[in-house]
Amino acid sequence: MPALKLFGRKWLVASDDIVFPCIFEVVWRVIYLIFTLIAFQRYWEFFQSNVTTDIDSVNISSSIGDNLTVSHQKNDLQYCQHIDVAFIKTYLAGINIIVALNIPLLIVMISTAARGAICDVQARRHVTPLLYLKLFLILPEIGANVMGTMWAFTSSVHCTNLDDVFSNTTLEVTTIFYWIVLSLIIFAIIIAYDPLGARKYRKIKDPNGNENDPNTHHEFMQLKVSKLWLRRFRLLFCCITKDEDGDEAFLQSAELLSNLFTGTDLVPSDMIAGSILMRVRQKKENREFRRMQMLNDMSCPRYSTDLSRIFNTQCPSWMTLKNAQHYLRFAVSSYGWPMVCAIAPCRACCGLIRKVTCCAGLRSKSNHIVDDNCCNCNEAGTRVASRVSADDVIYASFKNQVFEIPFCILADHKMKSIVLSIRGSWSLSDIFTDLAAKPEEFVAPGFPDNTYVHYGMAKCCDQILKNLEADNLLDKVMQMHPGYELVITGHSLGAGLSILVGAKLRAKYNNLKVYGFATPSGMLTREAAKFTEQFAFTVVVGDDCIARISVEAVEYLRTNILESLQSCRLPKYRVILNGFAYALLGIPSRDLEKTWYNVNEVSTQSNHSSTLLDPQIIATITNEASQLYGSSSDKTRPKLFISGKILHILKKKKSEIEKKTSPTVYEMRWAQPEDFMELKVMPRMMLDHFPQNIMHVLTKVLNERKNGSTLSVDCI
Incomplete structure (x- = not known):
């Protein structure tokens, strides 16, 4: 840099x-x-x-x-x-x-x-x-x-x-x-090679030969970068269907990336080094915050291992860990055979072999299974994950393209519910659905006026509702199962779509419930997100990055990376070498201090004290960052949040002695959407997003509390 x-x-x-x-x-x-x-x-x-x-x-x-x-x-x-x-x-x-x-x-x-x-x-x-x-x-x-x-x-x-x-x-x-x-x-x-490298150092001139102002130059560069990303996408991802939706996804993705990186002088290695420094910085700030919390006995929401206190008063009776564990299996089922094999390769393969339909393509075409392969492997994976019979797979669509996500409808006789399971991100098309993050106006019963949602999710929601309404599919299913409730569930992108589809269908189906796992941030405006707490239960585990990622979070992370790079006293090669050591051995306490210049205070997002930057550096960086943020972020753009009533589960911090003797213990609390506005660089930021890890945490908590809690397992 x-x-x-x-x-x-x-x-x-x-x-x-x-x-x-x-x-x-x-x-x-x-x-x-x-x-x-x-x-x-x-x-x-x-x-x-x-x-x-x-x-x-x-x-x-x-x-x-x-x-x-x-x-x-x-x-x-x-x-x-x-x-x-x-x-x-x-x-x-x-x-x-x-x-x-x-x-x-x-x-x-x-x-x-x-x-x-x-x-x-x-x-x-x-x-x-x-x-x-x-x-x-x-x-x-x-x-x-x-x-x-x-x-x-x-x-x-x-x-x-x-x-x-x-x-x-x-x-x-x-x-x-x-x-x-x-x-x-x-x-x-x-x-x-940077295709725009030569233009970076040229001033744009008008027809009279006069240099234009910096804002005009920035807009010009932003347009060029956007077109460059668009060409890259069309070249590299030519396999994606070329239609109106695909072009729109490419265009929005290109605009998003150009907004994030235009105006910076960062190179890829700076992002790697900056991410390592952000990990050190965030660990230092967390340690300082916990120390101040202990000294001042700060009155802030605390995580607790006492599940009776958490689940007794603050949530509806159906929001329990037992129900979440049950419906997580259904959320995974919509991924089909690839996710099942990824979670448990040997056991899943044995289960799939017994359930696949050989030469299904040569038999009469099934009306309730759409776009599966010749052996109906995805349908078999759905049955293995959800543990239901073939007759209970009422409908499954595995058609996947930009703004169209696979989903399935299953009958859950154990809980007397009809489960609509929506798949999360799994393909290149889904990535562009995620990147189409422009706010889009959204109307649903009970939602406040001027509600905005993630554009890609809104388009997927409309497509799912269109498929469901084509043959009055849900109405027929509910009539076939009187007394059953409608439950919508999903993981990752599917969790966000579950909440939006649930918001649209809630007025029609009484007692509709939504279970979302690793729900992405940046999907709904704050007032609408508050409203979804009535019918949506969101589970977030640990340092899941998807639950924290949004346009605002990425912009804030970029600004923090710039600050960390400028405050670092080490050469880049040392930072990268330290990063490998951190991944294997963890961050030693001495590196929390020696990585940075010898200064006393740093400004953080909550105006807390820290020890990273001196005030003079802060003033310089803050001015540059504010200009950069202002140039790449639309001030009128509504801020989008994670939705549902959020249960955040964390691994409890242990002392050095406890690490050697006591087993892993998890603590949790009811969190607010504002708690997930900062993207944290942590070792488990990706692992905590995977459904098998969420299932492991839920199972471990339930097993620990089966005999030790004053509540029954069904109540937690």
């Missing part, structure tokens, strides 16, 4: 990104040099001892040609033209000289690129001229390897020591390996 400027344009690398590539290159060049020097020495001795001079050679020019020398071997006669000998000597000497020059140059580049903190560009100002020199040395090296390729793999050079297998093999392997490395270098240059 900032991006490296080379050949008059910006690249998607920084001056401190070359440390690890150069270390790798030094290692292989040292090995390369050792082997080629040995081959050079052996061939030099071969030429000196076995090739005779013109005086002692036998003149056979009449039969072979001029300028030939004869070398008598033990078993054969080796003919080498003088021009071939000169060619080989030139190649071996040249390649060794070039490699020998590269090694000290690379060492200097490593030393220079490793200087200073991440934002201390001045300390690395000599990296650019060193890169020019390095690129200049590539040209003669390519020429030398062309010579080596001609000698080793063609018949144009007729001089080889057939008895020296080591030297011949070495030269062949090193030549091939160099072309592989050169291909990797070319690939890296292509990846690092």
